[in-house]
Amino acid sequence: MIxxxxxxxxxxxxxxxxxINLEIKAGEIHAIMGPNGSGKSxxxxxxxxxxxxxxxxxxxxxxxxxxxxxxxxxRAREGLFxxxxxxxxxxxxxxxxxxxxxxxxxxxxxxxxxxxxxxFLALVKEKxxxxxxxxxLTNRSVxxxxxxxxxxxxxxxxxxxxxxKLAVLDETDSGLDIDALRIxxxxxxxxxSKDNAFVVITHYQRLLDYIVPDFVHILYxxxxxxxxxxxxxLELEAKGYDEIKKQFESLEK
Amino acid sequence: xxxxxxxxxxLIIDKISSTAEKVDFIDNDRLSKALLYLENKGIPNNKxxxxxxxxxxxxxxxxxxxxxxxxxxxxxVAQYKLKDALTLVVVNGNYxxxxxxxxxxxxxxxxxxxxxxxxxxxxxGSLANVESDxxxxxxxxxxxxxxHLKIEDNEQLQMPIHILYVSSANSEALVNPRNVIExxxxxxxxxxxxxxxxxxxxxxxxxxxxxxxxxxxxxxSYTFQNEGANGFSVNTNQVTINRYGxxxxxxxxLSGSLVRNNHNVVLAAQNxxxxxxxxxxxxxxxxxxxxxxxxxxxxxCESNELYKGIINDKSxxxxxxxxxxxxxxxxxxxxxxSKNILLSDDATINTKPQLEIYAxxxxxxxxxxxxxxxxxxxxxxxxxxxxxxxxxxxxxxxFAQEVINKIEVDxxxxxxxxxxxxxx
Numbered sequence: 001m002i003x004x005x006x007x008x009x010x011x012x013x014x015x016x017x018x019x020i021n022l023e024i025k026a027g028e029i030h031a032i033m034g035p036n037g038s039g040k041s042x043x044x045x046x047x048x049x050x051x052x053x054x055x056x057x058x059x060x061x062x063x064x065x066x067x068x069x070x071x072x073x074x075r076a077r078e079g080l081f082x083x084x085x086x087x088x089x090x091x092x093x094x095x096x097x098x099x100x101x102x103x104x105x106x107x108x109x110x111x112x113x114x115x116x117x118x119x120f121l122a123l124v125k126e127k128x129x130x131x132x133x134x135x136x137l138t139n140r141s142v143x144x145x146x147x148x149x150x151x152x153x154x155x156x157x158x159x160x161x162x163x164x165k166l167a168v169l170d171e172t173d174s175g176l177d178i179d180a181l182r183i184x185x186x187x188x189x190x191x192x193s194k195d196n197a198f199v200v201i202t203h204y205q206r207l208l209d210y211i212v213p214d215f216v217h218i219l220y221x222x223x224x225x226x227x228x229x230x231x232x233x234l235e236l237e238a239k240g241y242d243e244i245k246k247q248f249e250s251l252e253k
Numbered sequence: 254x255x256x257x258x259x260x261x262x263x264l265i266i267d268k269i270s271s272t273a274e275k276v277d278f279i280d281n282d283r284l285s286k287a288l289l290y291l292e293n294k295g296i297p298n299n300k301x302x303x304x305x306x307x308x309x310x311x312x313x314x315x316x317x318x319x320x321x322x323x324x325x326x327x328x329x330v331a332q333y334k335l336k337d338a339l340t341l342v343v344v345n346g347n348y349x350x351x352x353x354x355x356x357x358x359x360x361x362x363x364x365x366x367x368x369x370x371x372x373x374x375x376x377x378g379s380l381a382n383v384e385s386d387x388x389x390x391x392x393x394x395x396x397x398x399x400x401h402l403k404i405e406d407n408e409q410l411q412m413p414i415h416i417l418y419v420s421s422a423n424s425e426a427l428v429n430p431r432n433v434i435e436x437x438x439x440x441x442x443x444x445x446x447x448x449x450x451x452x453x454x455x456x457x458x459x460x461x462x463x464x465x466x467x468x469x470x471x472x473x474s475y476t477f478q479n480e481g482a483n484g485f486s487v488n489t490n491q492v493t494i495n496r497y498g499x500x501x502x503x504x505x506x507l508s509g510s511l512v513r514n515n516h517n518v519v520l521a522a523q524n525x526x527x528x529x530x531x532x533x534x535x536x537x538x539x540x541x542x543x544x545x546x547x548x549x550x551x552x553x554c555e556s557n558e559l560y561k562g563i564i565n566d567k568s569x570x571x572x573x574x575x576x577x578x579x580x581x582x583x584x585x586x587x588x589x590x591s592k593n594i595l596l597s598d599d600a601t602i603n604t605k606p607q608l609e610i611y612a613x614x615x616x617x618x619x620x621x622x623x624x625x626x627x628x629x630x631x632x633x634x635x636x637x638x639x640x641x642x643x644x645x646x647x648x649x650x651x652f653a654q655e656v657i658n659k660i661e662v663d664x665x666x667x668x669x670x671x672x673x674x675x676x677x
Contacts, residue, residue, distance in 0.1 A: 048636050076638035088633040092651025101647060102637040109638070141651075158637065
């Protein structure tokens, strides 16, 4: 589905990603863990096409296309979805209008006609049930006045509506209470299929109790320093990042 | 500052005098004052404090070198009509009975200025002082025609009135439409004033309206300006509100090479209320200048202003909002807000709140903000598959909603929304 090769990215003069290699196949769930400042969110942003970052080396092939050549909207239209760590409030744009525009632009990109209003509303109803999102919220402005948990659930709701091939969840668990966490995880698990894939970026093992990853990668100082199965997350939870840091630092020397 | 005057006013007078109709509804004393004022002060240029960003003298010199007054006859305005409103049509300043709907609304009277009795004629010019502004003087001297619209005491009009001002010429021209709108005691009306410019010639429309809101009356007024590249206009609204009266205006300006709005509201008695809302979008080399004045003369009144501008290309937007709270106007509540988005590096907005407060027990506030389109929001939309252009449209639409939502006539609101989206 996606192949990331030797990806380097900087913001200003500061190099943040220092050679990421990652291969994700359809049907897989990958977790990316790592301490603060290791580059997790940068990786998510670079994949989604945020222009603040400059890719200095490497390539990313997404479903046979060179992802880095595509504008952010085309990456989304190709089936990439980023659940934002900090979802943006957009006063005056209703959630519904926003989603309708998004869905129809994606359809137009694939040469499909606009979705009939009736089907669209049925889809909204079905998907908002999945994330237990209050119907009132879908009629409000995008994320405006939403609580932290509502914002995150709204991300998962959007993901459910747009049905991406690859979803990158950037610390979707941060700021969530245990109930919201369960709802988000239920949503992800319901959407999971053999045709799509997920990258779950998180600090904590907790989310991975609900969304069970096939692979866990540890990102440190802009590189993936270890990869393993789901047990790696448990090990991290028990030992913390200090050991990783020490190992890595001694390696550097 | 003393405004340097040029001979533009005299040139205009020379060019339009021969074709101008005689103004028989304004007394000679006032007519000569108007001409004298024009002669002395001239057409304002940017050295004139009130026209600092709106050099109309310069625009006249550049765009109206050759005023020939080849005015067109207009025979069809069907496409501009609203279904659920009573349409009145004014072509180049003259009321057109044949293009207008029949005046079937109970309590509504329309009278040409010439047919008013002596007492009623005194209303004309009683609010707009010929010695306060060159365009009031110019209109007074050359309006030629005009009408008085009266809504009787205690009458609530059953449907909105849509006054369509059409300017149309095949040469450079200057027209001076004028009206007086009077709401009697307890009367209620919704009046839409739409300004368009059709025809091949550039037309300078110098519009003047005097509006009287009677005791406990309510006037909901919409000004919709979409004159296109050939349209140049100065629009003066001089409003006075009586006890417990309410005046609401929403002005939407979508096009026009030059649009200068002077919207002056006098809260002349206790317990009255005024709201002025504005939305303007400008592009190319357009200049849209909104000057408002809220003149609080008496206690316990409230006023509110919200103006929003979207400025693109090399165009210029201006908002100058003056709130005047006189000595007697205790317990005044007056608020003002101006928000703007600049879409290009060459676009300019000049925004200036002016508060002059002479009473000590008042609540007044003003705020202004100018920014670019929110790139963080654009990226969020992009990340959902929404292209840059659509994202921009969604965000600008959201920005404009606050003003567009003030429009309570659905048909007008939809029409404006559609045209607004096309302008983006």
